[in-house]
Amino acid sequence: MNNATSSPPATRGPADHDVRAQIVVAATEHFSQYGYEKTTVSDLAKAIGFSKAYIYKFFESKQAIGEMICSNCLREIQVDIRAAVDAAESPPEKLRRMFKAIVDSGLRLFFQDRKLYEIAISAASERWPSAIAHEECIRQMLLELLKQGRESGDFERKTPIDETAAAIYLVVYPYVNPLILRLSSDHTERAPTQLSGLVLRSLSP
Numbered sequence: 001m002n003n004a005t006s007s008p009p010a011t012r013g014p015a016d017h018d019v020r021a022q023i024v025v026a027a028t029e030h031f032s033q034y035g036y037e038k039t040t041v042s043d044l045a046k047a048i049g050f051s052k053a054y055i056y057k058f059f060e061s062k063q064a065i066g067e068m069i070c071s072n073c074l075r076e077i078q079v080d081i082r083a084a085v086d087a088a089e090s091p092p093e094k095l096r097r098m099f100k101a102i103v104d105s106g107l108r109l110f111f112q113d114r115k116l117y118e119i120a121i122s123a124a125s126e127r128w129p130s131a132i133a134h135e136e137c138i139r140q141m142l143l144e145l146l147k148q149g150r151e152s153g154d155f156e157r158k159t160p161i162d163e164t165a166a167a168i169y170l171v172v173y174p175y176v177n178p179l180i181l182r183l184s185s186d187h188t189e190r191a192p193t194q195l196s197g198l199v200l201r202s203l204s205p
Contacts, residue, residue, distance in 0.1 A: 036062075080101055
């Protein structure tokens with residue numbers, strides 16, 4: 001994908017990807033069981049069987065580990081959204097599917113693994129790089145879709161495209177940001193259809 005995507009945080013120490021991956025897998029399981037906020041690096045070290053100092057050779061903090069896990073989750077969401085968009089032919093249908101995929105992927109994380117969802121909450125509230133990059137990825141997808149719609153004649157061309165993309169992003173933002181998503185969960189069944197329909201009417205040439 002040519003758009004901006006969330007990137008794993010910088011790591012330090014030996015370039016041993018197997019060990020780093022082992023730490024991330026174990027941390028994911030531990031966070032999933034006990035929660036991100038309640039887990040310390042000492043807890044992880046004991047659970048994994050490594051010393052605390054050894055973990056710090058690969059990750060400078062618990063947040064750095066959380067960043068890696070969050071990046072992996074957000075990358076999966078981006079792939080799901082991109083697949084949904086690419087499966088449609090016309091720009092209007094692409095937009096409808098994008099809205100639905102954003103809501104569905106967020107809900108899947110919210111309901112299937114509430115402990116890992118805590119990491120997404122921390123990432124959004126503390127503005128981790130992975131969360132910022134994810135938001136930028138969604139904005140770039142929207143901009144790309146708008147350009148396609150204008151070229152095909154499906155969308156109006158009078159409004160500056162950056163302004164249009166920014167406005168549409170604000171419409172979908174409650175379902176991109178996990179902090180707001182949990183407050184909007186009562187409306188998720190109807191939201192994709194109603195919101196995308198409203199946006200498409202405003203984009204009509």
